[in-house]
Amino acid sequence: MxxxxxxxxxxxxxxxxxxxxxxxxxKSGQYDDLDGAAxxxxxxxxxxxxxxxx
Amino acid sequence: xxxxxISNSAPVHSEVEDLGYAGLVSLNDDGxxxxxxxxxxxxxxxxxxxxxxxxxxxxxxxxxRLNFSTSRLSIVWEGDLALVNDYVSIIENLxxxxxxxxxxxxxxxxxxxxRFLLLCLGVAGFAMGNLMLLSVGLWTxxxxxxxxxxxxxxxxxxxxxALPTIMFSGRPFFRSALKAISxxxxxMDVPISIALILAGGMSVLExxxxxxxxxxxSAVMLMFFLLIGRYLDFRARKNARSTATDLLxxxxxxxxxxxxxxxxxxxxxxLQEGMIVxxxxxxxxxxxxxxxxxxxxxxxxxVTGETMPREVLAGDDVFAGTINLSAPITVKVSKAADxxxxxxxxxxxxxAGQGQxxxxxxxxxxxxLYTPIVHIFAVAAFIGWFFVGxxxxxxxxxxSITVLIITCPCALGLAVPVVQVLASGRLMRSGVLIKxxxxxxxxxxxxxxxxxxxxxxxxxxxxxxxDYEADSLRKGASLAAHSMHPLSKxxxxxxxxxxxxxxxxxxxxxxxxxxxxxxxxxxxxxxxGSRAWCGDEDFxxxxxxxxxxxxxxxxxxxxxxIDALRVxxxxxxxxxxxxxxxxxxxxxxxxxxAKSISKECGIEIFYAEKTPTQKFEILEGIKAKGSKxxxxxxxxxxxxxxxxxxxxxxxxxxxxxxxxxADIVFMGxxxxxxxxxxxxxxxxxxxxxxxxxxxxxxxxxAVPLALSGLVTPLIAAIAMSGSSLIVIxxxxxxxxx
Numbered sequence: 071m072x073x074x075x076x077x078x079x080x081x082x083x084x085x086x087x088x089x090x091x092x093x094x095x096x097k098s099g100q101y102d103d104l105d106g107a108a109x110x111x112x113x114x115x116x117x118x119x120x121x122x123x124x
Numbered sequence: 125x126x127x128x129x130i131s132n133s134a135p136v137h138s139e140v141e142d143l144g145y146a147g148l149v150s151l152n153d154d155g156x157x158x159x160x161x162x163x164x165x166x167x168x169x170x171x172x173x174x175x176x177x178x179x180x181x182x183x184x185x186x187x188x189r190l191n192f193s194t195s196r197l198s199i200v201w202e203g204d205l206a207l208v209n210d211y212v213s214i215i216e217n218l219x220x221x222x223x224x225x226x227x228x229x230x231x232x233x234x235x236x237x238x239r240f241l242l243l244c245l246g247v248a249g250f251a252m253g254n255l256m257l258l259s260v261g262l263w264t265x266x267x268x269x270x271x272x273x274x275x276x277x278x279x280x281x282x283x284x285x286a287l288p289t290i291m292f293s294g295r296p297f298f299r300s301a302l303k304a305i306s307x308x309x310x311x312m313d314v315p316i317s318i319a320l321i322l323a324g325g326m327s328v329l330e331x332x333x334x335x336x337x338x339x340x341x342s343a344v345m346l347m348f349f350l351l352i353g354r355y356l357d358f359r360a361r362k363n364a365r366s367t368a369t370d371l372l373x374x375x376x377x378x379x380x381x382x383x384x385x386x387x388x389x390x391x392x393x394x395l396q397e398g399m400i401v402x403x404x405x406x407x408x409x410x411x412x413x414x415x416x417x418x419x420x421x422x423x424x425x426x427v428t429g430e431t432m433p434r435e436v437l438a439g440d441d442v443f444a445g446t447i448n449l450s451a452p453i454t455v456k457v458s459k460a461a462d463x464x465x466x467x468x469x470x471x472x473x474x475x476a477g478q479g480q481x482x483x484x485x486x487x488x489x490x491x492x493l494y495t496p497i498v499h500i501f502a503v504a505a506f507i508g509w510f511f512v513g514x515x516x517x518x519x520x521x522x523x524s525i526t527v528l529i530i531t532c533p534c535a536l537g538l539a540v541p542v543v544q545v546l547a548s549g550r551l552m553r554s555g556v557l558i559k560x561x562x563x564x565x566x567x568x569x570x571x572x573x574x575x576x577x578x579x580x581x582x583x584x585x586x587x588x589x590x591d592y593e594a595d596s597l598r599k600g601a602s603l604a605a606h607s608m609h610p611l612s613k614x615x616x617x618x619x620x621x622x623x624x625x626x627x628x629x630x631x632x633x634x635x636x637x638x639x640x641x642x643x644x645x646x647x648x649x650x651x652x653g654s655r656a657w658c659g660d661e662d663f664x665x666x667x668x669x670x671x672x673x674x675x676x677x678x679x680x681x682x683x684x685x686i687d688a689l690r691v692x693x694x695x696x697x698x699x700x701x702x703x704x705x706x707x708x709x710x711x712x713x714x715x716x717x718a719k720s721i722s723k724e725c726g727i728e729i730f731y732a733e734k735t736p737t738q739k740f741e742i743l744e745g746i747k748a749k750g751s752k753x754x755x756x757x758x759x760x761x762x763x764x765x766x767x768x769x770x771x772x773x774x775x776x777x778x779x780x781x782x783x784x785x786a787d788i789v790f791m792g793x794x795x796x797x798x799x800x801x802x803x804x805x806x807x808x809x810x811x812x813x814x815x816x817x818x819x820x821x822x823x824x825x826a827v828p829l830a831l832s833g834l835v836t837p838l839i840a841a842i843a844m845s846g847s848s849l850i851v852i853x854x855x856x857x858x859x860x861x
Contacts, residue, residue: 071379074274074277075542078258078281081212081254081257082254082281082285085250085253085254086250088250089247089250092245092246092250093246096239096242096243096246101239101242102189102191102193102235103192103193103194104193105192105193106172106190106192106193107171109168109192110170110172111172112169113169113172114173
């Protein structure tokens with residue numbers, strides 16, 4: 071059972087990382103346009119770099 | 125964000141017009157210029173790409189982002205302020221419509237609320253996942269094997285995760301419960317909050333006393349499921365609301381200001397006291413002011429609640445939010461726009477909210493029955509076990525809490541929102557927009573459908589037929605240009621397409637609602653309108669639509685039009701009949717025309733030659749008999765009936781006013797979506813009721829178990845997630861059918 075001393079904190083830490091990532095994704099507006107995101111994968115997008123090439 | 129002050133001090137009007145959209149530009153945090161506009165006509169990935177890439181390749185552009193859900197385009201650039209007008213015209217040249225959009229605080233507030241709910245949901249989800257990891261260990265291993273010390277350790281870890289989560293993610297429930305209690309009411313959130321707090325507190329006590337059962341996982345799970353329902357419900361309401369506010373926002377963009385001979389477009393925000401504004405017919409009056417010139421009728425229903433239009437003459441006051449019905453007027457602004465317009469939007473929103481408040485939603489009715497029963501059971505459990513059962517107060521309280529947790533309606537909280545989200549998603553794909561949250565619920569119970577003729581059963585874009593004298597055609601078109609009536613529009617359109625001459629000036633224009641337009645052309649009085657008003661009563665009737673031009677001293681001339689039926693009008697009417705809904709046709713048109721159209725559609729009951737007021741009286745008559753009425757209509761004259769019916773649908777081609785008044789808007793040239801919505805509404809209602817039944821059956825099994833003290837945290841978790849999953853699975857049947 072002693073192994074729990076390591077495993078539980080590791081599990082919590084991993085979960086916490088996920089939560090931080092989730093909070094970051096909300097704050098950066100990734101949930102603001104869910105319908106648009108579904109359509110955007112169909113766009114053959116030029117990268118921003120190639121935009122400046124033109 | 126600070127607005128740049130461009131046209132603050134006594135604007136020169138020609139300059140204001142040149143500025144156009146520049147007045148809406150704001151300075152963003154990085155020093156760039158930013159504007160948000162509403163783009164219409166965006167419906168696929170290609171549109172997003174076309175709009176964004178056409179701007180992105182320009183030099184000054186920093187960022188372009190089109191929000192597909194809200195049709196909002198935000199452009200960020202550096203350099204000249206006036207560039208914005210170039211950007212706007214680039215997009216307009218691509219074939220998309222652009223309207224100014226001013227993010228009002230109410231909208232921003234909604235966005236913040238949505239993010240807050242999502243954050244609460246995410247935190248609850250994270251906590252639930254981690255608690256379950258621990259709980260599975262606790263459930264599968266007995267204390268003899270793992271030892272009390274290990275069990276207590278795991279309980280403490282659970283407490284460390286669960287308590288902050290309850291405090292953080294429970295806030296939506298606590299706030300709403302506090303609000304209800306402080307106003308002397310009770311709502312669904314009261315038992316939820318009590319259950320969360322008691323379960324958390326009791327579990328901490330149990331942990332301290334080395335107890336066996338803790339309910340941290342149940343409490344967080346309960347919260348997680350309820351937050352899902354809350355979030356979906358909020359999104360549905362927000363979408364409904366933003367559709368309505370977009371319409372309002374679009375209308376309240378610019379005003380036509382008269383300065384000497386010139387008319388210039390000025391942002392309503394920049395209007396100042398003393399400016400003179402021209403309001404076209406059918407347009408919303410956007411300022412509080414005094415009528416300078418013109419005689420018209422004003423629909424004040426949105427502001428005062430009166431359905432009868434009010435007649436206004438020069439010198440009368442008009443208010444923001446009312447609609448100019450019969451003739452163009454000029455209005456002198458008496459209050460700075462900042463005060464009246466914002467107040468207007470708030471008033472309209474509140475008015476819309478009040479209208480819906482009259483109907484009590486099924487979920488709310490269920491909650492009203494449910495809440496006291498839950499409380500009674502919980503109290504009864506405590507009293508029973510403490511006084512009669514002989515348990516100590518902790519054990520009795522624990523049973524009482526399990527009753528609260530297990531009866532708390534995860535399934536009930538999900539029953540309505542899940543079905544509604546799926547339903548509106550399905551309808552959205554077939555081009556139907558649900559504007560009010562409970563529209564589907566009201567639609568499911570209708571037994572009469574009132575159909576307007578022009579624009580609803582027919583396409584609403586009549587075509588002129590036959591040959592006419594050029595002079596009367598020109599005069600007719602000149603008068604018609606002052607009316608929003610479809611026949612008038614067709615007359616103007618056909619004239620402009622076939623003739624090069626410009627239209628004549630018409631003075632003293634006056635539109636008589638339901639009759640026609642009158643005015644003075646070349647010094648002689650002229651009327652354009654219905655046969656009864658200005659036509660030749662003895663002229664032989666034809667089955668074509670007609671518009672009469674009557675110029676003083678000349679014989680009346682009639683123009684003929686044909687208005688094609690929508691291709692599936694007959695099938696749609698029949699489908700309603702097959703479902704036991706009685707179709708009735710309302711028309712302001714002549715008996716002959718109405719009769720032939722109704723026969724073609726297979727409608728037995730029809731009313732012809734009805735004025736807007738008479739149409740409304742017919743509706744009142746039908747409602748008085750106890751029928752639930754669906755109104756489908758598109759015109760100025762249908763608006764009162766649309767607003768007064770139990771539920772209403774307007775085609776996307778309808779005038780703004782009708783779209784504002786309707787609960788549902790459908791796109792396209794076919795009528796079939798009306799029946800499709802009805803079918804989906806029926807199905808939605810059936811699924812919601814099934815979901816309620818599932819929730820009730822679950823409670824009938826779970827409550828006796830909880831009351832008898834047999835429920836362990838494991839059983840509570842299985843019962844809650846099980847019932848929620850069944851409800852969600854049942855709701856998804858909407859997709860299959």
